[in-house]
Each structure stands twice: as structure tokens, then as C-alpha cells.
Amino acid sequence: MTELFADLPADVPARLRARLVTDAEREGILDVAYRTVDTPVGSLLLAATPAGLLRIVYSTTGHDAALADLAERVSPRILHAPARLDAVVRQLDEYFTGRRRTFDVPLDLRLATGFRRAVLSHLADIGYGRTESYAEVAAAAGSPRAVRAVGTACATNPVPVVLPCHRVVRSDGTSGGYVGGAAAKQALLTLEAA
Template identity: 70%
Template sequence: MTTEELFPASETDPETTGRLHERLVTAAAREGLLDVAYRTLDTPVGTLLLAATEQGLVRVAYDREDHDAVLSRLAELVSPRVLRAPARLDPAARQLAEYFAGGRRLFELPLDFRLARGFRLAVLAHLPAIGYGHTESYAQVAAAAGSPRAVRAVGTACATNPLPVVVPCHRVVRSDGSYGGYVGGEDAKRTLLTLEAA
């Protein structure tokens, strides 16, 4: 039997493949097998990978983080049942699009912080309190998170933030006002801060 006989062209065209994928997603969700859903979103700071568990948004990743590597890491840390299932991420995608269009200042999404612990989690919990269009220094964030001397640890927490943009580590800058590092790169940080300053 030939490949053409096994897989007729009519059964392997993109439309059919898309329908089969949707059936797989629906069945996985119905059976409780969709542990991590993901999709991508084109934005002014590049293509973002969005991933969510049933608890909420668990990961936002920049292109430069290597989306395939991020998905592999999610399979290791959360569950091997990772599937492209855009519908679960529709609210996050919509709110991010509104943010980048200048129409949203605050994200209202359930968040799953299982990828952060200890002091890093304390830092991430504080970041949404830094208002849209405002910044705080690493030292200010360290004090707000309960460890005034842990300035470097704040930098590490920001660098490993699993939910950049949504949990606004881009609003943390050096004491002299310079940008400092950013998981999405300096250009992305500048773009986000410029958007919020407008």
C-alpha cells in the first residue's frame, strides 16, 4: 500500500489537519488531559508564547527565550500533556492586544505562579502594584518585598519572571533611571515603557 493510499491528499490538507487538531483539543479538554494549553501572539515586542494551565496563565515567553525550549521546560516542570489549544488563551491574547493598543492598563487574568517560589514569588507579587506608566528601582522593590538588601535577588527575580508584560518586571529600573536588564531585551523594555509613558 502506498503513502497516497494510506493518506489521501484530501485527508492531509491543512483544513482537514486543522479540524483534526481541534477535535484532539476538544477531546483532551473533555477528558481532563489538557494540562498546559499554548498559543502564540504577534505583538510590537515580537511573537509571544502564551501558556496556561486550568489555574491560569503560567508562562509568557519572548522569541529570544526559544519557544520550543520553553514548551519543553513546561513539559518537565508542569506536565508532559502540552497542546496547542488557543481557545484557553483567548482572554489573555485579547487583553494583551488591548494593552499594546493603549486601551488596557491592568490585566485581569487568573495567574498560575507555580514556576516561582520564595523571595522571587514575593517580588512578583509586588510588581503589579507598580502602576502603569510608573517605575521603581530594584532597591525600592527589594524593600517592598521585605528584604531591603536583596537588590541583586530582585534582579534575578525579574530576569526569571515567568509572566513578563502581564506581571510588569519591565517597570523595574536601576536607581539612576537606566533600564537595566530585561528578559525580552533592552529594545522590548524600552518599547513597553514608552508605550506606558504615552
């Protein structure tokens, strides 16, 4: 098979992929665009719908598994379409270089419902460089006794970093768990403390 395409320019697969993305967007059949980006906390998979940023996935979770989950839960019409996520990548770069404290990209939070959605709504209110305990977040989300449910909401946050669940810590001040791992959580808290 390789010999068949040996005379084609090296950029043909990239051009064909770009044409596929353009055609899919024009026809309205690109439901989820994705790309990966290298950051100080590892490789992140970014996925967006026309409504906004849908997922940020750490490599520890598994990018392929996340894409398969999106294909099942949202739509099988998923394409590697990096340009749709340029604004998110720019804001993440600004965040990681200390030039951004909040994100202002549209979000598609369809993957979170009920109390989890209430927790996510509150996360944006936890200011840069600040932390809140799981108990404080539970109270702010309207269910003061739902401390464990806050932990679950943070662990299933579809857009970590952008909705800063890393700012939620234990009541004794220790960091607690994080979807990207303990090292990623500490790196984000250290970045914001600088």
C-alpha cells in the first residue's frame, strides 16, 4: 500500500484531513471537534461542539477512551479539527504563562446535570489563587451536607482547569484528589500562588 502513494507529496494526508473538516463544517455534520495540546501539566485533549468547550481530558484518563465516550454520549461525528479550539488553546497558554486569571470561552456543559452542574457553576466563583473546602463548595451549591458529592462533581468536571476544581481542597488545607493527579493539582495551585 505504501508504494501506491509513494509519489504523492508528503502533505497530502494533512490537506485531505483539512478538506474533510471544512466540508463537514460546511455541511453541518461536524458535531465534536477535538485536538490535543501540550501543557505544563501534561497533554490535554480538548473537545468542543458548536455551543462551546465540551471536554478537557488529561492523558492519565486516556484520550482515546474519552473520544469513545463522547462518540457514545454526544455524537459519533467527531473529527480532529484543531482550528475550532484555537481560542481555548490561546487562553490556556496565557493561563499557564501567568497572563490570564479567568477563562472566557463558551462552555457546553451538557455532560453535567443536577447537583454536579450547581457545583460547576460555583467553581468559576473561586478566585484565582484562592481555594475553598469541599464543605464550603457544598454550602455554596445549596447542599451543605453533600461534601462527598462535591468531590464526585469535581472528579467528573468535564472542563478542568477552565472550571477550576483544582481550587477545591480538604477542610484541613491538604489538596485532596484531582482528575489530573496530585502532581497536576499541586502544579496548578503553585502556579496561581506565584
